[in-house]
Amino acid sequence: MVQQPSGGDAADGAGEVLDGPLPEAVRRRVVALVADAFGGLTVGELPAQLRQYARFTPSRRVKFAGNAMAAALESDAVFRQRIAEKLRSGQPELAGSVESGAPPAAADPVDVAAAAYVLRPPDWAKLVAAAGEEAQRADAERADEAGRRELERLRAELAEARERGRGEHERLRAELEAARKDAESLQRKLRSALSDVKRGEAALRKGQAEWEASRAEADGRLSAAESENRRLKARLGEAEAAVEAGRKAAREGRSVEDMRLRLLLDTVLESAQGLRRELALPPADTHPADGVDAVRPGRMSPRDVAARALSETDPALLDQLLGLPQVHLVVDGYNVTKTGYPTMPLEKQRLRLLGGLSALAARTGAEVTCVFDGAELAAPVLLAPPRGVRVLFSKAGVTADELIRQLVRAEPPGRPVVVVSTDREVADGVARSGARPVASAMLLKRLSRLA
Numbered sequence: 001m002v003q004q005p006s007g008g009d010a011a012d013g014a015g016e017v018l019d020g021p022l023p024e025a026v027r028r029r030v031v032a033l034v035a036d037a038f039g040g041l042t043v044g045e046l047p048a049q050l051r052q053y054a055r056f057t058p059s060r061r062v063k064f065a066g067n068a069m070a071a072a073l074e075s076d077a078v079f080r081q082r083i084a085e086k087l088r089s090g091q092p093e094l095a096g097s098v099e100s101g102a103p104p105a106a107a108d109p110v111d112v113a114a115a116a117y118v119l120r121p122p123d124w125a126k127l128v129a130a131a132g133e134e135a136q137r138a139d140a141e142r143a144d145e146a147g148r149r150e151l152e153r154l155r156a157e158l159a160e161a162r163e164r165g166r167g168e169h170e171r172l173r174a175e176l177e178a179a180r181k182d183a184e185s186l187q188r189k190l191r192s193a194l195s196d197v198k199r200g201e202a203a204l205r206k207g208q209a210e211w212e213a214s215r216a217e218a219d220g221r222l223s224a225a226e227s228e229n230r231r232l233k234a235r236l237g238e239a240e241a242a243v244e245a246g247r248k249a250a251r252e253g254r255s256v257e258d259m260r261l262r263l264l265l266d267t268v269l270e271s272a273q274g275l276r277r278e279l280a281l282p283p284a285d286t287h288p289a290d291g292v293d294a295v296r297p298g299r300m301s302p303r304d305v306a307a308r309a310l311s312e313t314d315p316a317l318l319d320q321l322l323g324l325p326q327v328h329l330v331v332d333g334y335n336v337t338k339t340g341y342p343t344m345p346l347e348k349q350r351l352r353l354l355g356g357l358s359a360l361a362a363r364t365g366a367e368v369t370c371v372f373d374g375a376e377l378a379a380p381v382l383l384a385p386p387r388g389v390r391v392l393f394s395k396a397g398v399t400a401d402e403l404i405r406q407l408v409r410a411e412p413p414g415r416p417v418v419v420v421s422t423d424r425e426v427a428d429g430v431a432r433s434g435a436r437p438v439a440s441a442m443l444l445k446r447l448s449r450l451a
Contacts, residue, residue: 016125022117023132025139027070029114034069035061037086047072047079073118084119095119098127109134234402237395241406263326264412270325313439315446321436322364324416330407330435331357331443332400332421333372339422340444354386356447361388363450369407373400401426408433 022030035058038046043054050072053065061069073080088095094111097103099121103112113131116124322329337349344352354370361368367390374393385391394403404419408430411417417435420443421427427437 016120022128023113023135025110025135026113026117026128026132029110030073030117031062031066031069032058033087033114033118034073034083035059035065037083037090038069040086041082045079045082047076080118080120087115087118091115098124103127109138230397234398237398238406264414267326267415313442313445315442315449318418318438318442318446319364321416321418321438322360322366326367327364327416327418328367328369328411329357329360330404330417330419330430331368331370332404332419332423332426332440333370334400335421335423335426336440336443339440350383353447354389354391356450357389358386359450360447371400371403371407374398401429405429405433408435411435 038050038053038061039058043051046054049068050065053061053068056064073083084095094103094107094115097107098112098115099119101121109131113128113135116127116131121127321327331353333350333353334346337344337346337353341349341352350372357368357370360366368388369390369392372391372393374395383391392403392407394400401423404421404426408417408419411434413434417430419426419430419435419437420440421430421437422440430437
């Protein structure tokens with residue numbers, strides 16, 4: 001920006017102007033000169049815009065009032081002359097040489113330009129321009145020198161970095177090689193460990209299979225032992241029951257054998273009387289030869305008559321069996337009810353069966369015992385046995401099948417005992433003891449006729 005004339009006379013160079021803006025270095029030096037001379041002036045001698053900075057230190061004036069001082073120095077000739085007087089008194093040699101037009105060669109071009117700008121001697125604009133060019137050349141030389149030094153420093157750093165890079169590269173290569181060897185070693189160890197794990201898993205599976213087999217065998221042995229224990233407990237219970245029955249019979253003045261013999265005798269006598277009535281024989285119309293067992297033409301025995309044309313499930317066969325003297329009918333309760341009406345609750349099953357057995361006992365006069373499995377019960381049964389029917393529940397640890405076999409073994413040999421059960425094991429067991437097993441369906445058919 002071209003500076004305007006300051007308004008002084010042309011004789012002292014005030015009419016001269018700069019071809020361009022004041023160089024920055026010269027401007028800073030001018031502001032410093034004004035700040036130094038500022039303190040020697042009174043407040044009245046200062047331009048109005050600078051009076052607020054009168055009490056500032058030179059450094060604070062440069063910082064806060066630099067632009068204002070430069071503007072006042074350019075526009076206020078009186079203020080500039082006062083600053084020039086301070087410069088002449090403070091630096092007389094520099095001021096004299098600049099005003100004479102022969103500044104010393106050793107002087108700083110920036111100081112010369114700043115003094116010329118303040119003093120405004122003839123051709124001061126040329127001095128300022130020359131000083132600015134010299135300062136620019138010095139700055140350029142310093143910049144070049146700094147650039148060369150920076151270049152040298154960067155080159156040295158680059159060489160050092162390259163050297164470090166080569167060393168680091170070699171170190172990293174060595175570390176990579178060591179890491180590669182470690183990885184190969186770890187891979188070998190991993191493969192070995194995986195192989196060991198697979199062998200361990202195979203051994204574990206084998207051990208588990210052996211353990212499962214051993215456990216299954218142990219469970220089987222335990223189950224067999226528990227079954228044998230239950231059987232022995234049942235036998236022990238039977239023995240205890242027999243002992244208790246013997247003791248009870250002894251207390252009553254008779255033994256179990258006497259009771260069995262008396263019952264057998266009554267059975268034989270009633271059988272003989274029934275046979276006599278069935279055959280309608282006169283008391284003295286028999287001969288010894290008639291007792292020889294033989295088949296005569298056109299005649300059949302009562303046994304043949306009872307078994308003629310009757311199937312295993314025909315209720316007529318049950319009627320013939322119940323017509324035997326002193327017959328004892330033993331019923332496997334739940335076996336019959338679950339065959340005939342399995343969908344009903346257990347309580348209703350028992351009541352329905354016992355009602356039918358009571359009617360059957362009343363009609364046939366047979367001794368009837370109905371046995372239920374006590375394991376089916378969650379609590380003791382409050383049940384009033386119907387007339388003519390003995391109701392028994394097996395004890396804990398004793399099944400209904402075992403109780404039925406006990407009842408059959410308790411009867412004397414020769415007494416007719418009929419056991420109703422579809423269970424093949426029960427049927428075979430009571431048959432070996434001399435009882436007559438019949439199917440549950442036969443009893444259900446017979447009871448349906450009573451309904």
